[in-house]
Amino acid sequence: MRLTRIFPALLAALLVPTAAQAEPRVEGRRLSVEAGDAQAFVQERFPQTHDTLGGLLRLTVSNPSLELPPGTRMQLALDLAAATAGAAPSPVGRVRLSSALRYDPAARAFFLDQPAIEDFRPARAGLELDAGTRGLLNTWLADYARTEPVYRIEPPLAAMLGGIQVESAGVQDGRLYVLLDRDPGIPAAE
Numbered sequence: 001m002r003l004t005r006i007f008p009a010l011l012a013a014l015l016v017p018t019a020a021q022a023e024p025r026v027e028g029r030r031l032s033v034e035a036g037d038a039q040a041f042v043q044e045r046f047p048q049t050h051d052t053l054g055g056l057l058r059l060t061v062s063n064p065s066l067e068l069p070p071g072t073r074m075q076l077a078l079d080l081a082a083a084t085a086g087a088a089p090s091p092v093g094r095v096r097l098s099s100a101l102r103y104d105p106a107a108r109a110f111f112l113d114q115p116a117i118e119d120f121r122p123a124r125a126g127l128e129l130d131a132g133t134r135g136l137l138n139t140w141l142a143d144y145a146r147t148e149p150v151y152r153i154e155p156p157l158a159a160m161l162g163g164i165q166v167e168s169a170g171v172q173d174g175r176l177y178v179l180l181d182r183d184p185g186i187p188a189a190e
Contacts, residue, residue, distance in 0.1 A: 097141065
């Protein structure tokens with residue numbers, strides 16, 4: 001069929017990276033995203049502020065640095081600043097967390113899954129991540145993991161994936177990946 005020859009060419013044309021937005025790489029049933037593309041996506045969504053205790057305590061999270069080291073968990077480092085009762089934010093330090101990833105097919109996006117605080121570097125000597133700030137950070141982190149993607153597949157590619165199902169997703173070989181139930185370049189069996 002002619003459509004069988006045209007579809008892979010059309011898919012390849014849509015996946016050509018542009019300077020503004022690089023696209024995921026599609027190899028057979030596997031779709032993957034480089035760390036730099038995920039970093040650019042996350043960078044656009046910061047700084048973020050989280051209020052608690054009716055606004056008495058405010059946590060500002062900024063300057064994200066996303067890494068995809070060997071293994072199955074990504075790393076995300078963030079600057080923290082805290083403010084109380086309307087005062088100006090004061091730097092607290094830099095926190096590094098690790099997380100597995102989940103892929104939400106409806107949102108066509110990767111989200112943190114079971115994030116954990118791995119390290120804290122205080123902004124000043126003697127400063128530490130006290131229980132209150134840690135609790136606020138964990139509350140923000142749980143909300144962030146549930147609602148904020150670390151990468152979203154662009155609509156043109158998502159539309160082409162149509163009814164293709166996701167078999168698994170995660171971090172592997174320094175990339176975010178999704179394993180699909182079939183090659184997107186091959187039409188579904190009827």
